[in-house]
Amino acid sequence: MLWFLCCVICLLCNFVSCPLCWYHAFFLKYILQFYTPWCAYCHTFEPILYEVGAELKSMGSPVNVGKIDTTVHTSIASEFNIRGYPTIKLFKGDLSFDYKGPRTKDAIIEFTNRVSGPVVKPLSSVQLFQHVMSHHDLIFVYIGQESLLKKKYYKAATEYIVHTYFFTASEEVLPKAVTLQDVPAIAVFKDGTYYLYNEIVDGDLSFWINRERFPSYFQIDSFSLYQMGELSKPVFLYKHGEYIYIIYILMNIYTVGTESIQTLCDISFGYMDGNEYINGLIMGEVEMPFIIVLNMTIDGYCLPESTIETIEDLLRFLNSVLDGSAKLLGGNGFLQHTKRVFNKARSTVVSMFQAAPFFSCFVFGLPVGIVVLVIWRTCTAVPADDEKPMEGATASPALDAHGRKAKEMQPDGIEKTSEAKKED
Missing domain, CATH: 3.40.30.10 (Glutaredoxin)
Structure with a gap:
């Protein structure tokens, strides 16, 4: 699967599929947009993707930017379970990371720089620790030497690196206000303070990190x-x-x-x-x-x-x-879901008329006008006239219910006499 994806990436980047595909897989990094030609959001996001690529290139980032049409490369879309569009994934080695944040240039670049580097970064000095704290509202830090807890920490960091930052440090580089009861330890720094992980009280480390990765109060989208x-x-x-x-x-x-x-x-x-x-x-x-x-x-x-x-x-x-x-x-529930769908449709229509009233009138008026025209033509259509015998043609005599010729009748319904028949 990985080799096949790398071959596709090579083709998208104008490379020839070759044995170096494994090199591309393990040493090059890509952030890819999975899109479809009929997706309006994908077309809206495309200029942002170009800006991301230009910014990363100017920064000297090793991450390459590209896009994959899932209507052409259907096997890749199936392999990575692509369901929504646009889907953004970052590939690093044999790992892939989903981006689920705002579709803005700054947010995507911040995600790329965080995920493309080492999952856990070392903080080797007090100055570096203070620099990191001044640039990030929330970080996780492992303090201590090698241990089983550190292995669990690295495993959890690989899972949650898409959301936040993970570091390691020694006790010497921590702020003086930090008091550790035991080492090794894991701390989350946020809200101007810190909280220590306690395995007995907090339970599973991954669960604790997932719970603590949000500030106590912040702006939510x-x-x-x-x-x-x-x-x-x-x-x-x-x-x-x-x-x-x-x-x-x-x-x-x-x-x-x-x-x-x-x-x-x-x-x-x-x-x-x-x-x-x-x-x-x-x-x-x-x-x-x-x-x-x-x-x-x-x-x-x-x-x-x-x-x-x-x-x-x-x-x-x-x-x-x-x-x-x-x-x-x-x-x-079903009723609430149905109401929400209709409410969303109503809000969309209202916003369209507020933003572009003339265009909206054309978009909604054209199909309505066509339907009204079809109904009007159907209701006012004149039925076709009954068939009449052609001029000069002799009408076939009428037959009764038994297939015999019906008797000719006078207008008053009396049968003609033999003399009248002769006169005829």
């Missing part, structure tokens, strides 16, 4: 929202700038042993600057500012029944969500 939903945790969303003071207080008043700390662990926090996505989810118009708790596993949501003004109001609402007493709206 549709991509990160569904990634957070995979954790089966409610997502607390609010309008940034309106309730931010409540969130900051809420995040800082938690102390170990209180009821509130459990609320923090069981809910992910985030904010959105717009309400378009939420409007599509609830099939309505939320009032700005808004507070909403989403259950992305079933596309459900909870809204506060009263205005949130104090910390107590917020905690009361969150606890009602956790204990199940809050009313769960929405869902992914």
Whole structure:
């Protein structure tokens, strides 16, 4: 499979399929877009892909950029289970990594630089550690020498390198504020502080990394929202700038042993600057500012029944969500799914008319006009006249039910006499 893909890449890059394909597979790196000619999103993304290629080339990156038409190379699309378009994958050696972030140049380049390099990078000095911390909001760090925990860490890093950064360091390069109870250790640095992994309390390392790879509160888009939903945790969303003071207080008043700390662990926090996505989810118009708790596993949501003004109001609402007493709206049932499809179609049509009214009138008016014309012609069509005998032709005598010639009748229905027949 890998050799076949490399041959296709060689052909796409104007190389000749040769024994060097294995060299291309293990020493060259590619980020490829899988597309179809009929996909409108693929055509929209194509200029961004060219910008990514130009930027990576100017940076001296070893990653090559290309695209594959899945209608031509159907076996490759089947091999990599390509279902949506455009699909972006980065190939490094015998590994492939899916990109599921925003379709922007900066986001794709950041993903490429993170994944194309070593999965785990060493931090060899205090200055390098501080430099990394100043450029990234969240990083995982393994502290210590070789151990079984380090092998687990490298395995988990290979799985989650598509989402975040992984490093190794010694105790000497860590900030002085970091206190380790034991070495080796794994720490996540985020939100201006750090959290240590405890195998007894936190369980599986991969599960802990997947749970901790999000900041405690950050700006959420549709991509990160569904990634957070995979954790089966409610997502607390609010309008940034309106309730931010409540969130900051809420995040800082938690102390170990209180009821509130459990609320923090069981809910992910985030904010959105717009309400378009939420409007599509609830099939309505939320009032700005808004507070909403989403259950992305079933596309459900909870809204506060009263205005949130104090910390107590917020905690009361969150606890009602956790204990199940809050009313769960929405869902992914057949009826809700059908309503959401029609609502999305309606929103699309409205946005089209708002953006290009004349073009939209033409697009929707042309088929409607054709249908109306066909119906009108069908209803107003004149039936064909009955067949008449040609001039000069003799009409065949009528036959009765037994096949005999019917008797000629006078207009008044009386049979002609023999004299009348002679006169005829």
